[in-house]
Amino acid sequence: MKLLASVVFGLGLLMATTAHADTVTQTVYExxxxxxxxxxxxxxxxxxxxxxxxxxxxxTRYRTLISLKASGTALTFQEHPGCFVGxxxxxxxxxxxxxxxxxxxxxxxxxxxxxxxxxxxxxxxTRSLTSTLSLTQPGDLYAVDDTLNQGRGxxxxxxxxRARRVNQNNVYGPEISAGxxxxxxxxxxxxxxxxxxxxxxxxxxxxxxxxxTLDIERFFRVENALDCLSQTGFVGAGTTGGFEDxxxxxxxxxxxxxxxxxAGSTYCGGAHPSNSWGITMYDLKRGGYLNADQLLNLYVTPxxxxxxxxxxxxxxxxxxxxxxxxxxxxFVGDRSIPECLADxxxxxxxxxxxxxxxxxSRSDLPHVMGACMGIYYVVPYAELKALWRPEAKAYFxxx
Numbered sequence: 001m002k003l004l005a006s007v008v009f010g011l012g013l014l015m016a017t018t019a020h021a022d023t024v025t026q027t028v029y030e031x032x033x034x035x036x037x038x039x040x041x042x043x044x045x046x047x048x049x050x051x052x053x054x055x056x057x058x059x060t061r062y063r064t065l066i067s068l069k070a071s072g073t074a075l076t077f078q079e080h081p082g083c084f085v086g087x088x089x090x091x092x093x094x095x096x097x098x099x100x101x102x103x104x105x106x107x108x109x110x111x112x113x114x115x116x117x118x119x120x121x122x123x124x125x126t127r128s129l130t131s132t133l134s135l136t137q138p139g140d141l142y143a144v145d146d147t148l149n150q151g152r153g154x155x156x157x158x159x160x161x162r163a164r165r166v167n168q169n170n171v172y173g174p175e176i177s178a179g180x181x182x183x184x185x186x187x188x189x190x191x192x193x194x195x196x197x198x199x200x201x202x203x204x205x206x207x208x209x210x211x212x213t214l215d216i217e218r219f220f221r222v223e224n225a226l227d228c229l230s231q232t233g234f235v236g237a238g239t240t241g242g243f244e245d246x247x248x249x250x251x252x253x254x255x256x257x258x259x260x261x262x263a264g265s266t267y268c269g270g271a272h273p274s275n276s277w278g279i280t281m282y283d284l285k286r287g288g289y290l291n292a293d294q295l296l297n298l299y300v301t302p303x304x305x306x307x308x309x310x311x312x313x314x315x316x317x318x319x320x321x322x323x324x325x326x327x328x329x330x331f332v333g334d335r336s337i338p339e340c341l342a343d344x345x346x347x348x349x350x351x352x353x354x355x356x357x358x359x360x361s362r363s364d365l366p367h368v369m370g371a372c373m374g375i376y377y378v379v380p381y382a383e384l385k386a387l388w389r390p391e392a393k394a395y396f397x398x399x
Contacts, residue, residue: 024129024141028161029121033108036061040121041161042068043141045131053077054138056161063165063190064230068095069138075104081230095119125160153220157212166222167215175199178253181284185248186218191225192244193218196260201284209287210258217262217280221246228268241268251279252354256395257290258282259352277373278363279352285394292351292358295392296384316386321349324360324377333376340372349376357381 029040040057055068055077068077075097080089090111097106103123107116131144145155156162166188173185173194182200187193195218201207221243228241246264253259259281267273283290293299299311313321324330326341334340340362347369349360360377381396393399 022131024131024144025126026129026159026161027126028124028164029103030124030164031103031119031121033059033119034117038121039161039164045135045141047135052138052141054141058165060168063168063226065227066092075099075106097121127160153216153218153223156219156223157215162223163219165226166219172197176250178250180255181253181258183250183253183258188218188222188225191222191229191240193221193225193240194244194246194248195221196248196250202255206284206287210282210284213282213288224266224268231268234269236268236270239268242266242273252352254284254395256283256285257353258284259354272367275367275370275373276364278350279359279361281352292353295389295395296351296358296387297389298351298387314387320379320383320387324349328377330377330379332378333374337371340369345369345372347372354378358384 023045025044027042027044029042031038031040037060038057039060040055042053042055044051044053046052051074053070053075055070056065057068057079058065064081066079066081068079070076071078071094077095077097078091079093079095081092093108093110095106095108097104097119100120104119104121106119108119109116129144129148131140132147133140133144135141145159148155150158156166169189171187171189173187175182175184177200180200180202181198183196183198185194186197196214197218198207198210198214201210225240225243228237228239228243231237242264243266246262249261251259251261259279261277261279263277265273265275281290281292282288296317297314298317300314301311305311326333326335339345345362347362347365350363352359352361357378357380359375360379361375362373365373388399
């Protein structure tokens with residue numbers, strides 16, 4: 001889905017096989033090609049004393065990516081819309097640029113044409129990315145993004161080029177009030193992709209933090225929909241990939257936390273669609289995400305533990321889970337698929353909260369097990385006394 005992060009630009013610009021760039025410079029410009037508004041990103045690095053470039057841009061009206069391959073002359077690029085740069089990818093035009101007082105100027109010429117359109121670009125922002133890669137081809141100037149250790153949607157939020165692309169022409173739904181909290185749906189007009197945004201919270205700083213976290217999911221979906229639209233040559237390309245069809249429902253909200261249930265099926269090439277379902281909790285007291293383990297003593301954190309490592313369950317949590325069975329009064333799942341209720345399903349439960357208690361569900365399972373995604377158990381709050389952490393008192397009254 002991340003189209004240009006893995007594009008191979010072919011032979012040419014970087015000749016050394018073991019070169020290494022300490023810094024990749026990203027510069028974002030806004031301006032026009034002819035009369036059409038565009039946003040342009042150029043990346044550069046110094047390799048053996050020579051500055052090399054690659055880039056991409058989009059027309060703000062369409063937002064489909066057009067990749068730019070340097071042609072060998074500084075700031076002269078061949079463009080390849082909707083295609084990996086290779087022998088089967090047509091060159092549709094040439095962008096010839098030169099430095100100007102406010103940014104760049106130049107011309108755009110369609111392939112096979114003599115007439116050109118004027119180009120005027122104003123520099124908007126520049127940032128440096130530290131490269132830990134040995135640069136062997138131009139695509140490595142984009143592959144550096146994959147080394148930044150940023151998760152789902154965070155690159156789109158933090159990258160100034162991507163952020164402009166995924167967050168424009170939004171349509172806002174009606175406000176839904178829940179006490180001191182209120183929220184609405186934000187929809188990207190061009191793709192129909194949507195997610196939630198807080199509109200009211202007692203603490204403006206927390207509101208901003210929660211919205212920055214909510215934006216991660218929205219930006220992830222919008223970027224993938226736009227990238228799918230940008231591609232050609234296979235089934236699913238040229239569509240929004242189904243990202244606009246996600247359903248999002250606030251299944252629990254209080255002054256301290258909000259739980260959002262999301263479900264969707266996306267496809268932009270490949271063997272089969274990607275089906276997903278899950279519940280995400282947001283921390284309305286401090287901002288950011290909220291995991292049940294922050295409030296319940298569910299796992300032991302051993303010395304030397306690092307994020308991503310597995311942790312053993314606490315004895316109290318093991319005792320609670322031993323009571324989970326389809327015969328339990330806490331069972332709320334679907335009995336019609338016996339395979340999903342077997343002891344050897346092979347996938348553990350995710351935990352979240354709702355208005356009745358602790359929710360056990362299975363989410364984002366492989367395609368062949370998609371029918372097993374959903375809520376299985378809701379354990380009443382009264383059964384959690386042995387598990388509460390001291391921090392939970394700030395989130396649940398009466399503890």
